[in-house]
Amino acid sequence: MTGLEGVGGCSGENSTVVESREWVMSAYAAEGVPTSDHLKLRTTKLSLDANSIPDGHVAVELLWISVDPYLRTRMTGHDDGLYFSQFALNEVITAFGVGRVIQSKNGKFSTGDIVVNPFFPFAEYCIAPPTFLRVIDPTAGIELPAYLSSLGVPGFAAWVGIEVLGNPKPGSNVFISAAAGGVGIFAGQLAKLKGCRVVGSTGTDEKV
Template sequence: MAHAGEEKAVVVESREWYMAAYAPDGIPTSKHLKLRTVPVSLTADSIPEGHVIIETLLVSIDPYLRSRMTGVDEGLYFPQFNINEVLSATAIARVIRSRDSNYSEGDIVIIFFCPVSEYCVVPSQAISRKIDPNAGVSFPDYLSLIGLPGFAAWVGIDAVGEAKPGSNVFISAAAGAVGMYAGQLAKLKGCRVIGSAGSDEKVKLVKEFGYDDAFNYKKETDFDAALARYFPNGIDLYLDNVGGKMFEAVLNHVNKYATIPVCGMISDYNKVWTNREGVRNLLNMVGKEVKIQGYLVGTYMDRYEDFIKEMVSYKKQGKISSKYKFYQGIEQFLESLESLFTGSCAGKVLIQVK
């Protein structure tokens, strides 16, 4: 690294997304999230000690981001973005300059709360880990298969759900970033697995993932009747990604001692809590002694290395696969976020920035 005064000053124009106004309900629009251009110096002596300048390569678009944009702190996941604050998401980036001996120019890193920008200065403590480009794991897989979606699926099926051979397993949002892995993991554990998805194309994809069967919930006028058809012997494990009416219908078909790991409730993310679907049959969990457990992957970080080892092994053996939807350019953030809630995407949504 050059000493101060030896490096020619270089300034780039970097685009970044920020919170312009809160969106308490509905899908956020360009009124709420805006793109601006700011100058960023790429010279090492322009940044504080213990910081790095990064170039963002790949951004992960996840449903939980929506919960940080309402302006109402319900104690979910992470705090609200402040007005005028740059949005943050999990990302893979390249180190451009470093004032930390642990990181060098060209290092590829993962940052969980990375500013959604093309270039920025971040404290090196914000970096989760360095990754080896030659390790045989693709960059998208780091944000999906062995990233938060894969880990959420693994925790739900393995740690919380404790899936057992022969169990009847139901996965909602089965074509989504978490659902696609959850079903495959349950199959690898010897379960019978059924999924629900929002289009015939997604149902086809879910079956390609190895699910025993799947149905298009948008074509079902009666969820209760649909589950009776697909689970004549009841449900032992339900990984809930949806909430609402589907959750209620599941409670009519659970077996005794069934487990319901609650990963998310995407059907309610764009509604204020007073307008969300109520569940009228919670009494069923008493008679059936059902365990319903919400979870955050951060609670299970002590098992993260076990998860990575298992998932990489499955990948190398060809036992697990992924589906990606790429948006090109930082300017596509708003459209990519919207796709999570309109049903226009399948698999893991990513923005290819560079």
């Protein structure tokens, strides 16, 4: 994270701007692995002065961001009827993230609150609307990255697969493909907790 710096152009005793690095979708990647031709890292300056934040919004410092497989489907340039639309070109991409409120103009959020949001920008700092923001308790004994893994998209996908769709009975044989992946790891554990015999596969021996 970059540090704050005073800015004379903003009003108030604590007038500040911050340099924030962010990832932008510059071109779609229909096939293969996206490269620097498709995703660009840029640095912008963001005012954190209260007068620069719209009413109801909060300024957030991003602490953790989740790089999930579904993000790749939003970079092809082709809408295939999926729930999430394609990322807009020349706009910052978004993902599940955890951040800290550093300035608030919303009575539901206070400075210092730890919040989770499924649509945080891939950036170091942002101004976020209250939609989808949820306060989490940092003293609950749950490490913050867990809200993006076991309690995030991978854990939820595994839970749906095992508990809702599969619903195996104790003693059943359960096969997990891509067992070393984010979803597979949790799916295997959930099946074991249900008393199943779990067999997993991976793409390479190194992943075993």
